[in-house]
Amino acid sequence: MAEHTIPLVSLTGVSKTFDGKAIIDNLDLSIYDGEFLTILGPSGCGKTTVLRLLAGLEQADGGRITLADEDITRVAAEHRHVNTVFQSYALFPHMTLFDNVAFGLRMQKLPMAEIRPRVLEALKMVQLEQMANRYPHQLSGGQQQRVAIARAVVNRPRVLLLDESLSALDYKLRKQMQSELKQLQRRLGITFVFVTHDQEEALSMSDRIVVMHAGKIVQDGTPREIYESPANLFVARFIGEINIMDGELLARAEPAGAWHARVEGRECVVHSKHSFSAGDKVCVLLRPEDVRMKVSRSEGNEPQDTTTPQTLDSQTFDRQTMGVPGRIVERLYKGATLESRVALQSGQLILISEFFNEDDPDFDYRLGQQVDISWADSWEVVLPYEQH
Numbered sequence: 001m002a003e004h005t006i007p008l009v010s011l012t013g014v015s016k017t018f019d020g021k022a023i024i025d026n027l028d029l030s031i032y033d034g035e036f037l038t039i040l041g042p043s044g045c046g047k048t049t050v051l052r053l054l055a056g057l058e059q060a061d062g063g064r065i066t067l068a069d070e071d072i073t074r075v076a077a078e079h080r081h082v083n084t085v086f087q088s089y090a091l092f093p094h095m096t097l098f099d100n101v102a103f104g105l106r107m108q109k110l111p112m113a114e115i116r117p118r119v120l121e122a123l124k125m126v127q128l129e130q131m132a133n134r135y136p137h138q139l140s141g142g143q144q145q146r147v148a149i150a151r152a153v154v155n156r157p158r159v160l161l162l163d164e165s166l167s168a169l170d171y172k173l174r175k176q177m178q179s180e181l182k183q184l185q186r187r188l189g190i191t192f193v194f195v196t197h198d199q200e201e202a203l204s205m206s207d208r209i210v211v212m213h214a215g216k217i218v219q220d221g222t223p224r225e226i227y228e229s230p231a232n233l234f235v236a237r238f239i240g241e242i243n244i245m246d247g248e249l250l251a252r253a254e255p256a257g258a259w260h261a262r263v264e265g266r267e268c269v270v271h272s273k274h275s276f277s278a279g280d281k282v283c284v285l286l287r288p289e290d291v292r293m294k295v296s297r298s299e300g301n302e303p304q305d306t307t308t309p310q311t312l313d314s315q316t317f318d319r320q321t322m323g324v325p326g327r328i329v330e331r332l333y334k335g336a337t338l339e340s341r342v343a344l345q346s347g348q349l350i351l352i353s354e355f356f357n358e359d360d361p362d363f364d365y366r367l368g369q370q371v372d373i374s375w376a377d378s379w380e381v382v383l384p385y386e387q388h
Ligand SMILES: Nc1ncnc2c1ncn2[C@@H]1O[C@H](COP(=O)(O)OP(=O)(O)OP(=O)(O)O)[C@@H](O)[C@H]1O
Pocket: 018, 019, 023, 041, 042, 043, 044, 045, 046, 047, 048, 049, 050, 197
């Protein structure tokens, strides 16, 4: 992945209030030159408002916005080198693609000799130059979206803002456009700021994700950091499926950051980047694909029971002092994976996702089967306790 180290846009202490309510609260954000940044968060968290502040479509009540070191906080939208692609592409239906893309340049009263090559270049970038004479209704949703991008790109913006730009598309086209948009951004080298509430879209497209909640940034990191090391329960839950178990730290272990802990009543070693003290209550988080399951040794099953799945990494399993006992209460066939829901003795339900292993006839578990669950050493995320 390319390194993006030069801030192109900076928001410093930016606030925005609507009807006496703080919607954006003292927000600090740097956007780097050439990166694909996604602002991700639930409906109403303020994502679009941040985009509109960047575009100049809303005025900040407090704070400062700079673009390439120039203070643009009070600069009018049309004088910022920023363009927006809205969810509803807003193409002019009575104009050809060429005229749609040329519109902004004509408004600037540029000579036709300059407009024509720029429009054709922009249409070429989105691979629609052959369709320059068509009208929007003659295009698919994905093609219309590409016209909207060409119309923005033709202005040679430093930053392209995209507001839920793919949400009007059906699932298959949306997947295709996600990859096209990412490739386009690489090719153009323009900084993209993309707003979505779709975590999967954010993970697959972005160099960096900013997760927002109630007008604040709650985590800022690469897709992998956000998924693998969520900063709190809100982020963990918002980004995919997560299991949250209660635990207590008993004593420090080796190396630094490791703790002897009791998780769901069982003693084990956990690891955390947070600083804790012995006796602290914690939440132990595990993604479904990081949980391991083994037929229980303690509930009358032989350790070498033939139903013991061969796919288990027994070394990993044994590194934990003991698994947490539970019972399989649900199994869901998902094609490539098998999902199982295991009820622990505390009543907590744990979701486990395992890749199907066709070579292993014993892979399948029975409903009601007693199992011990564990996880790959140090793949757990340990956070300060929060009610959940
Ligand atoms: N012009 C406005 N006047 C009053 N309230 C507004 C205005 N614009 C936004 N809001 C409020 O600000 C909050 C954040 O809105 P915003 O559109 O930024 O959220 P969002 O995260 O983009 O949500 P969504 O994903 O649903 O678009 C909402 O509660 C919204 O009702």
